[in-house]
Amino acid sequence: MKPSIILYKTLTDNLIDRLKQRVNIIQVPDLSPDTLKKHADDFARAEGLLGSGGKVDSALLENMPALRAVSTISVGYNNFDVNALTERGIALMHTPTVLTDTVADTLMALVLSTARRINEVAERVKRGEWTHSIGPDWFGVDVHHKTLGIIGMGRIGMALAQRAHCGFSMPVLYHARSQHAQAEERFNARRCNLNTLLSEADFVCLILPLSAETHHMIGAEQLAAMKPTAIFINAARGQIVDEQALINALREKRIRAAGLDVFEQEPIDPQSPLLQMPNVVATPHIGSATAETRDAMAHNAVDNLLAALQGNVTKNCVNPEVLSR
Numbered sequence: 001m002k003p004s005i006i007l008y009k010t011l012t013d014n015l016i017d018r019l020k021q022r023v024n025i026i027q028v029p030d031l032s033p034d035t036l037k038k039h040a041d042d043f044a045r046a047e048g049l050l051g052s053g054g055k056v057d058s059a060l061l062e063n064m065p066a067l068r069a070v071s072t073i074s075v076g077y078n079n080f081d082v083n084a085l086t087e088r089g090i091a092l093m094h095t096p097t098v099l100t101d102t103v104a105d106t107l108m109a110l111v112l113s114t115a116r117r118i119n120e121v122a123e124r125v126k127r128g129e130w131t132h133s134i135g136p137d138w139f140g141v142d143v144h145h146k147t148l149g150i151i152g153m154g155r156i157g158m159a160l161a162q163r164a165h166c167g168f169s170m171p172v173l174y175h176a177r178s179q180h181a182q183a184e185e186r187f188n189a190r191r192c193n194l195n196t197l198l199s200e201a202d203f204v205c206l207i208l209p210l211s212a213e214t215h216h217m218i219g220a221e222q223l224a225a226m227k228p229t230a231i232f233i234n235a236a237r238g239q240i241v242d243e244q245a246l247i248n249a250l251r252e253k254r255i256r257a258a259g260l261d262v263f264e265q266e267p268i269d270p271q272s273p274l275l276q277m278p279n280v281v282a283t284p285h286i287g288s289a290t291a292e293t294r295d296a297m298a299h300n301a302v303d304n305l306l307a308a309l310q311g312n313v314t315k316n317c318v319n320p321e322v323l324s325r
């Protein structure tokens with residue numbers, strides 16, 4: 001008999017057909033308590049779980065006693081209680097690698113659009129304000145040859161360093177818990193402590209996982225360590241930053257600008273002061289959101305789930321220790 005899976009994301013017909021050859025699909029809109037109540041029997045017999053965006057914690061797992069494999073259509077897995085999954089012997093699969101270049105492009109886009117004030121001046125042109133040759137009040141600042149600080153030198157951090165170093169001649173600083181020799185050899189990146197990075201970088205880019213350790217890693221004190229001319233970029237997770245402290249720093253002009261793809265609350269409250277500031281570029285969590293990459297992620301997540309259910313996982317497992325049990 002084919003195993004059942006809960007699918008909490010819309011997939012293309014093509015992928016649904018592929019899945020149907022191996023599993024029975026129970027499509028649900030989300031993982032909310034209401035959905036859980038309505039589909040209690042389906043959740044109870046499901047051996048697989050596939051989607052993104054919902055919280056997978058002990059409370060949900062209590063209702064899924066047959067669960068063997070979970071596959072998220074994302075690289076970040078802060079919505080998952082990894083310890084609870086591991087305790088129950090459930091494999092957690094994710095999609096690193098396929099989105100790396102696209103997210104690095106997003107970071108670079110935020111660097112360029114904040115420094116050159118692309119959104120702001122483009123809006124002024126649309127409002128008809130370009131009536132004569134532009135003056136300094138339209139000018140941005142250079143990106144090339146400026147110092148880029150990367151907090152989190154993983155897959156995406158490396159791809160960002162490559163773009164910055166090879167494409168824009170930028171000296172690269174990085175902060176991570178361990179030394180990343182490849183970044184140093186290939187991109188001449190210099191490892192430094194957080195405070196040094198914050199005080200020397202012209203662009204501070206956040207691209208590391210949200211965890212208990214990184215929650216509010218950037219607060220008032222860290223923002224105060226940045227240069228008043230520096231630009232802050234976050235495409236990691238909103239909760240790594242104390243958003244109120246960021247709002248204060250921008251209001252008081254203690255930093256130049258911010259490029260933000262992620263927020264403490266998503267979708268962001270349309271009344272947020274961040275959205276009123278011309279020097280903030282805010283995007284709706286589009287890090288990996290291109291047609292090609294989202295498609296590749298969905299394929300990858302389906303492959304990952306089927307591999308885990310069939311017991312032939314070779315990669316992309318967050319808690320590989322469950323596989324040897």
Ligand code: NAP
Nearest residue numbers: 076152153154155156176177178207208209235236287288
């Ligand atoms: P990765 O390859 O696992 O890299 C993460 C890096 O963060 C590692 O180099 C790690 O280095 C460093 N790190 C972890 N904890 C740290 C800490 N406490 N202090 C300093 N550095 C720390 O992950 P990735 O593929 O590059 O993705 C990074 C994150 O980007 C994801 O977890 C996700 O949250 C986010 N993301 C966002 C989007 C979006 O749409 N905006 C898309 C994709 C990913 P050490 O082990 O040496 O510390």
